[in-house]
Amino acid sequence: MYEIQAKAASLVNLSQVRCITGFDAIRAAYPDYLTDESRLTATFFDYLFFPKNEGELAAALRDLNERRIPVTIAGARTGLVGGSVPPAGALISLELFNQIEAIRFDPHLDEWQVSAQAGVSLLELEKFLASRQIPGLDNAPESVQAELARFKLDPADYFYPPDPTETTASLGGTVATNASGARTYRYGPTRAWIRGIRVFLANGEYLDIPRGKYFASPSGIFTIFSATGKSCSFNIPAYSLPSTKNAAGFFTAPQMDLIDLFIGSEGVLGAITRMEVALLERQNKIAMIQFLDSDDQAMQLTQALRSDSRLALDYLEFYSENTLQLLRDLQNKPGFPAGIPPIPPDARSALFFEMDYDPDADELVLGALEETISSCGADLANSWAATDEREMDSFKRLRHLVPETINSIIAERKRQYPGIHKLGTDLAVPDQFLPEMWDFYKSKCEAGHFEWVAFGHIGNNHIHVNILPRDMQELKSGLELFENFARRAVELGGSVSAEHGIGKLKQKFFHLMYTPAQIEQMRAVKHAVDPNGILNSGVLL
Missing domain, CATH: 3.30.70.2190 (Alpha-Beta Plaits)
Known part of the structure; x- marks a missing residue:
């Protein structure tokens, strides 16, 4: 299936979303949001949003998209290429999306999977796997509580194989960048352990993308239908990726899974708000x-x-x-x-x-x-x-x-x-x-x-x-x-960015790896999904 239906989020009034307006106010009270681990520093932007749920995120995105204001999505700001440093416009922090929501056993894949919001850190996930306690699940459905109880009775120890060096990195950020680390040698990058994502598009609508459901057509096309019935179709890029560890550019492959287009796209196609990650049993x-x-x-x-x-x-x-x-x-x-x-x-x-x-x-x-x-x-x-x-x-x-x-x-x-x-x-x-x-x-x-x-x-x-x-x-x-x-x-057929991504700081190297025609193929995907070009302006493309 190469067609997917976007959904509308619950309506929330924009006035409910916490927002700091004016660069002087942001710089004075929230200086940490001007930079990330790259030490690139913003010189001006107008808005800093702290949505606490998806309805508030959708309201902010809809407003910014209608006004064509560039928006940068930020998580824990641990990146090394300036991806979460806004060049202008607005910064939306997803740090309040910090809830581990569920754990379930998938009998078909014979694995435990954790559902978590984008702001959950790798360290917080690790602590949950050690304690097997999820705060805030008192009102969760019985099925969620039953699966958690079942997980507590499992005598084995489990871990999440991707291991980017910075454990304070957010899960959403690691998915957006297809982060990797030392254990990538055996277990592969983040992409290999993601079983599903929810991604918000620039217009405030969202896609639920489980792995294994949506694949490019034989001619390389995906089609997205909006909640209002409009459609956009685009071709996946036709270039070949290097046969090595790589975090530069959009993933592409014949009849590829749609989820892999968004993983590693550095937020230029959408804001990932939740994901399902797979666990592995720990060995001595x-x-x-x-x-x-x-x-x-x-x-x-x-x-x-x-x-x-x-x-x-x-x-x-x-x-x-x-x-x-x-x-x-x-x-x-x-x-x-x-x-x-x-x-x-x-x-x-x-x-x-x-x-x-x-x-x-x-x-x-x-x-x-x-x-x-x-x-x-x-x-x-x-x-x-x-x-x-x-x-x-x-x-x-x-x-x-x-x-x-x-x-x-x-x-x-x-x-x-x-x-x-x-x-x-x-x-x-x-x-x-x-x-x-x-x-x-x-x-x-x-x-x-x-x-x-x-x-x-x-x-x-x-x-x-x-x-x-x-x-x-x-x-x-x-x-x-x-x-x-x-x-x-x-x-030698390698990559200019094996794990850190391109962000704002590696544009020169990016143009060494891809031809203008290949970059234009990525731009065409970006334009189809984000026609006003507001998402993560200056990143990757």
Whole structure:
């Protein structure tokens, strides 16, 4: 079925919606809403809305659409590309859409699914799965309460596989950006775990889109009927997506599921207000940090681990030689994670990974791991291992300490150069080009005499190369180099944004990846769904 019927939300008077009017008032009382984690800052917009339900959201959207006022949708504002920073017009915050609404078991998919509003954070979802308590369900239908009671009796532990680094991120934001993280290596990005969404269009009407119901026609068409009987039809884009982790541009595929058009579209097609997410049963794990002789050996071992069918790693992360040195410099300073032994002085690189582990049955798995590591000239004895949550969390804390340290270094340099900022890649390439892309990164950074480190999702060929400019001239040179990095990734069939999206800050890279004709295909979809072009102006397109 390629036709879908939009629905009208309950009528609410616009005067009921909490709204702060005037930029001076917004800036004085709500300065946090002028920016997000990208540190891009709004210079002017007129309205800040805080709808507390879908009727109020619909009222605000209808009014703004009729007046053709640009509107930016914001969640937790944890994005790194300025997507929730308004260039003008209005900002609508969905932070009050913060209710976990239900949990149900789907017998056809043999999985538990959580229904939640867009403002629920990843951390709040995690807390619910641990406590199995949902505040505010006293008046919920009996069927909802019965399913919750059934979930409480299930002896297994469950988790939500997507794991973007920032646990305060809202579910709605992660769906809008198809967010990913370390565990994307095994479980895929957010898209793979979304079973349904509700999305509000620019005119205030909404679509309920379950996965598996609405598919593009054989000729690539979707049709949306409005609540008043009008229809709009559009063709899905005809380009091919890279065969790697990717968060740049609209998803497209022959006879694709409509839900996937909205997931990852960065809010330019609609505001996602609720979603159904799938859970997975938690298994015992072992986390390891394998120390190595060189970054080249890390590339070799990455390829060996990926090709060994006996090993099922949840994630596969990388510490370059200069990243390990950065961590060594921190070891005797306050804030270094407790319980972490000294990093071996002769370690010149490392891989950090996690996999299923049953101590009573996994001798064969550990034997396979040792064999694979030895085949690359490394020694399993030169590793750290953790099986309890406390130790595993300290390993993850070590990983997160890297970007935190980089940010603190840059913050100090801003005292002398206020306009300076770090430069970090978000590129990914197909598996076979990992060594080539790494050589390109390393040779160019060394030739430019930059201060730099590299870490991140090597399992997906998605290494975060971070340059720490020491002055404004190095910032300028680094920006030029990063454009060369993006060009090279595209030449190798990769993505200019593997996980952060395009937002407002990566437009130049976006145009390296897509031709003008392909971008025009995306614009045609946008125009069909949002003919006045009000939603998330300046984002992606």
